[in-house]
Amino acid sequence: MTKSKDNLPTIDNVSVEDRVTIETGLRRGATRREVMSWLVASGATIAVAGSIVTSAKKALAATPKKGGKLKFASDLHGPSDTLDPGLNTSTIDYTRSRSMYNSLCQINDDLSTRPELAEEYSSNESVTEWTFKLRKNVKFHDGSNFTADDVLYTMSRHYGDKSTSTAKPLVADVKEWKKVDSHTVKAIMSSPNADLPVILGTPQFKILKDGTTDFQKSVGTGPFVTTEFKPGQRSLHKRNDHYWRDGANVEEIEIFAITDKVARTSALLSGDIDLMQALDPKAIRQIESTDGVGIWSVASGAYFGICAMTHTSPGNNPDFVKALQYIQRREKIVKSVLKGQGTVGNDHPINIAYGADHCQELPQRTHDLDKAKFHLKKSGITSAELNVAEVGPGMTDICLLAQREAQKIGLDLQVKKVPNDGYWGAIWMKTPLNVVTWNMRPTANVMINLAFAPDAPWNDTLWNSKRLGKLLVESRGVTDLAKRHEMYCEMQRLISVGSDEFPPSGMVIPAHRNYLDAKSDKIEGIGRMPLGSLGGYEWPEFAWRTDA
Amino acid sequence: MSELFEIDNLQIQARKEDGTPIPIVKGVSFKVKAGQVVALIGESGSGKSTISLATMAYCRPGLEFPGGEVRLHGKDVLSMEPQDQRNLRGNNVAYLAQSAAATFNPAITIGEQVTEAAVLHGVLTQDEADKRAVALYHALELPEPARLGRRYPHQVSGGQLQRLMAAMALVSGPDLLVLDEPTTALDVTTQIEVLKAFKKVIREEGSAAIYVTHDLAVVAQVADHIVVLYSGEIQEQGPVDLIINNPTHPYTKRLMAAVKPTPKAGMGEDLDQQHSRVVPNIEVKNMTAGYGGIVNGKPAITVLRDINVKIKNSHVVGVIGESGCGKSTLARVIAGLLPAAKGEIFLDGKQLQADLKNRMSEELQKVQFVYQMADTALNPRQLIGEILGRPIEFYRGIKGAARREEVAALLRLVELPVEFESRYPSELSGGQKQRVNLARALAANPEVVLCDEVTSALDSIVSSNIIILLKKLRDKTGVSFVFISHDLSTVGSFADEIVVLYAGRVVEQGPVDEVLAPPYHPYTRLLISSVPELRVGWLEDTMQKREMAVGIARGVEITDSGCPFFNRCPIAIDGTCDVDTAPIREPSPEHYIACHRTIEEIAEIEAAPQQVLHGFEVAAPEGDKAAKPH
Amino acid sequence: MTDATQGAETEAEEGKTIYDELPDAPPKKKLKLSWTGKIGVALVAFWIIMVIVGPWVAPFHEADIIADDSYLGPGYVTEGEGTHWLGTDYLERDILSRILWGARMTVGISFIATLLAYAMGVTAGIAAAVKRGWYDMILSRINDAILSLPTIMLGLLIVVAFGSSIPILIGTAAVIYASSVFRIARAFGQEIMVMDYVEAAQARGETIWWIIFREVLPNAVMPLATDFGLRLVFVVLFISSLSFLGLGIQPPAADWGSMVRQNLEGLQYGSLAPVWPALAIASFTIAINLIVDDVSAKSGGDLAKKMIS
């Protein structure tokens, strides 16, 4: 049984900005006509606008039902599965953490923040000190009360040599965590940072019980209690009946992984699972043409990058990098590789998904073999080896496209496929030409800070731009939006084009990908927060069954 | 007598690649009357086995029946329905193959295999069949008939297996018995044993038989009628005494000629004294050898004890004994293939290392070994030219054209056409292969050639030709031969000296004429009288002889103390022979007999042949002879 | 001289002229292939030709991403490009072309790998049979060790350690399958070692190498040849199962195994994209097995046919 769905855009595939406008508008109770008029004004046809609004309404309309069991299949698991948020690296970890812990602050779909375990939070004028008022009468699964000590303990795990936290750098600029009283903590910053709440909303900063060390069966304050945890096999999470707020709709969640993507899709199609992460773009057609299931695609700033290390040949030659950028068939990649579930990239990480910080002024780089030939000639380079691992669905194919184009301009680009495991340790940032993929980060500043700041530990191309570093720090304090936009625009230009005195970053970013997952129609309440799969891993608390 | 069985203008053919037929049997016809034994004789390749299988409407894969009839009770079996043919096999017509060892299924008990046919064809119930089998075991004089059925083929001796084959064939009381070379592979003593048994049961069962062999002497003992075959055609046929006593056809004559004469003094040749030397070529001094780990000069399983043998150059020393007596081992020890546990070996007076790994190339070159089975001795993937050329090149460093010349010379020497150098062993006949096998040894320009049973696996005609060749070679090359065989008459006709081995010990040795003339060692005696003569009724006569009484019935027992032949010796002295090692007597220079009896005693016993001083009456098989066919 | 021997001699002289010694058996027929066997030979021949000429007869380059869309059905025509006789794959490439190019990878690599495996396995195996003792002991243990681990595991270990370049792939397959070859070769070797002609060579004082390569090996060729066929099939399948872990032959080079793998999604909505390469694999491996079956167990079959129910 297949049915054809009309190809009109739905709320799923409008830009984040528009979406936020529409949804907030509708929430504020704007009429359908009002919202449509905004859209039409912004250049959409009536039909388009209509379908968008309909889908948006549908998303908001229904009220959650309680009960039922939900089976979620992720793409990767193994002996390294862990319930230690500090070591979380994979979707399955994030999702499990989200179901059993809470954060201080929670990130909204529009990337603004709202309080979670922190009742309220505020900073001083200069944004050098943040104060968090903690919720009272929140209980951990073992019944003990949540207090400031738990926060301090949690934060302490992200500092010091003993710390294995993967998020250390994010909070490096917090000088000290201070306990004011049993339910108040202060964060003293070394430099102003307006983004701290957002950062604390990222998975690694889930709040643990003071003194937790055994993560085989750990306790949190979250909506679900972990009743079974077998690394690399599965975990069961029962609804937390004493949850401190009204959440957790389904009775139980089973979380495991089906590593074979074909099998994963089949499992969804056959109804053996309700929710799957990482849908292979190849399979979209099949999902779309089958009743009872649908794709869940969230536009985001996540991107594929080809990194030309700037400290060595060929990446230290700006012309080579330009050639590499001009041979990218960006539209083709979005169409053929991503099957439409993505947006073209402009060789810098900050796309429209970052809203105001995105720089529309910067001209879109296009596929131009003549320019490419010209720059290649200028660089005098004729062959290069590109190390590729399938770090994201389609990475290899993107490189294959590039390889074919490279041939046309007389560049012998050898694509060397390497296994995923060990890639980050042995290939990435170590070989002259390699690939990378980044999830979207809550703010442009965090994103650039992670991957482009001169002192960033994960500076993909070892690109050292003092100017960028300066802008990055300054921008954090700036509150004037126009000024701020200008600064971000310059950063994006530096990364993508470079300036007269500084070469570009050596990053080639041909495309940004949507988070492409799939779900059974029976499951509602999946959010659209664009920082990770299935609405930034936020779904466990809000998902519900229509057939419950 | 009615025509029980009739073969009428039988033709059998193979086909070439392109499908053109190659006739194997070309219109053969003969009859078998009830109770009659017809012998098909001829050398291998004459099609006699193929014909014998045709009696059961069976031919080997790749063969086919283009024409002719095979009638049993007047009914043609070739044109029968497959079902009926099957009911025929093992029921009306039963088959005894040449090698029982191969034709018994290693995984099934003897009893089941023997009774199978009768039970499957519904001739007998299992119990009846078992009873009958036991009866046949008795009749065939097999040991422990009651328990034999529960044993597995590998647990009984070759001779016994051969007789068990007979039981297997006879169990369902067939009208016709087909025996394909049933005794060829056996020792003379065993052969007699088996022949005797066959003849007896065939007589008792009253069934007709087709007896396929190449050995006229054997035929003379068992057959009533003889059919002489050559390359798929009948040369001559007629009643046994007619053919035996005055053969007319040249081919039959030739077969007669190839029959081994009774070994007796003077059958050999006086050797010319050319290239003789004082130092013997090879001298073996009180050597002990065997298998398994050696503990203070004594191997786990001792095969040879205190052997002393001299081989004068350009002499032929024949080593004789039943299988398992250690004669092959002796050759292997001399060749260094099996290091001796104790004792020395001298080559031209120089002591040889026990293990050939430690011998020098020229020592290896001087002593060459010829294997019994040319099939396994010649690498099937090497051309004759390579097989012969390699030792020439290896030992004598002759290469290229010179080497080819040498090879050609060798081929001429062994009377083979020079073209053979570019053929593979599989393209040669058994005799030709054996010649190549010899040539390879000669290729090394050796001083001593050790021939291990080189004629045993061959037809009488072929082997007699080989012997003739060997004699020529000895005279031409002046090489010394150690000629190992279980066939006394062959040895007698070729050797200058004879060493008689029994159970790993030398019981008699000396110049051929001395050894083959009285006084004999009792064992030598037994061997001599076991060689079948080309004379109807010889079997019966010889079975009357005293030495047969105990000699045939029993098998070899390796003993540590006393004379190993004790249990088969008609003149043994209880309490002495079984306890003390026999003293060495020297009736004449260089002629030694190891026996407790003095030469005189032996002589006078020889004079009065019939009384048995030790052991048993002629073993009469106990149990019911009344096993009649239904 | 006695009459008997005298007679024998003269008769024999004359006999030789009239009656030559007869050949022991009717001339052996060389084995003739049955129709199945012939089909096998034809198919194998076809693929071997493709290994050589594939890229030239293929309508497109294996890496051309030119079709209008992915998973197009057989016979679809892309304007200005040409017809995709077998349709297109997930990345809008022409399947027929990739299969033809792939022959080079799949058949070629497997073949070389198997050859290597034999070179190693047979030499070591027969050497073990000839030398015996410690040499045999050590080799056999290492061999058991390799055999006892799942092939795909070893594949993973080696390929991940050294990267999945074509030489590495070949080496990996060779090493892994050399161990099973070793086993067989050793067995045959031991059978042949008991033959007198080997002992004769040893008695002559020949070197170990002469014995291995001139006496033993030539006699093991036939049985090993049939095994070679089967082994080749296993290698083909092994390499395709490596591609299941993404360790097989690497893109854009097409090999049949990874083609099946990468297009599996196609199956989910009835595209034949993964079926074609699967057929290619099957056609090749089945062909080889048909030949092997024909060559081996033939005589056994003949005798078996003579059985009457």
Next chain:
Amino acid sequence: MQRMVIQRIWIGLATLWVVSVMVFIMTAALPGDVAAIVLGQSATPESLAAYRAERGLDQPLVFQYFGWLGSLMTGDLGISKAGGATISSLIAGRLYNTMLLAAIVAVISVPVSVMLGLLAAMYPGTWIDRVLTFGTLSLISVPEFFIATFMVLILAVKLQWLPAIANISGDETYLELLRGLAMPLITLIIVVAAQMIRMTRAGILNVMNSPYIEMAILKGVRRNRIILRHAFFNTIGPIVNVIALNLAYLVSGVVIVETIFAYPGLAKLMIDGVQTRDLPLVQACAMIFCGTYVVLIILADVAAILANPRLRNPK
């Protein structure tokens, strides 16, 4: 025979040791270590150092090996370097699953395939033979992941008869378990049965050359009896050997099936172990696999001896 078995056990232990060394060296040779893999893209020099210190990865490899060997002697499999769970807890359930699957497959496939093999050998060249030969050929000639996926699409996605995955957890009813296992079972049975059928057939036809078979024919023995009584008993040795190897494969080699059906078994676990460089885990699996192999081979030899009177009761 006892002597032989004991000797084999020693040889087996030697093999186990060789394997442990081999696996250790190979795994250690892989690029990146547990820390690098686990922390992945978000690793920093500091966090790497901290992680290594925490999991005792900073000791020299040789120490690690002998440490492992030592604790193995005391029956302790150690702790996963990746997740921190004890190896035994990781393995326990999966070992059961693997053995369960292997056992069921064996119980079904062995008798069936031996019978079919005999059937094919009984009627060589007939349609039965050709069908069996060609059928088995086709089945061993297609990658198993193709067979498996194909089946999933038909039986699970299209017809929705069976679940597409078999991530059994032990709390299913027998029916659920059976339904879940159905497709993995079918796939594996197909794969191993095809092999064993062919081997059985070949083995029998091989024996058919021997003179004692001709003798049986000449005794007028029926076809079935020739095959079942005369030929089969002399083929048991080789056949059992093939069976043993196939069973070993069922325990260790079924990665693909485990992956496609998300079946929590050992093979996939070992792959995961390798991919995370989790030495103790990899070693544990390797030991289990090698052990199984050794035991099966010994059993095969014993069976061969029991089937062969020549070896069973010498003169």
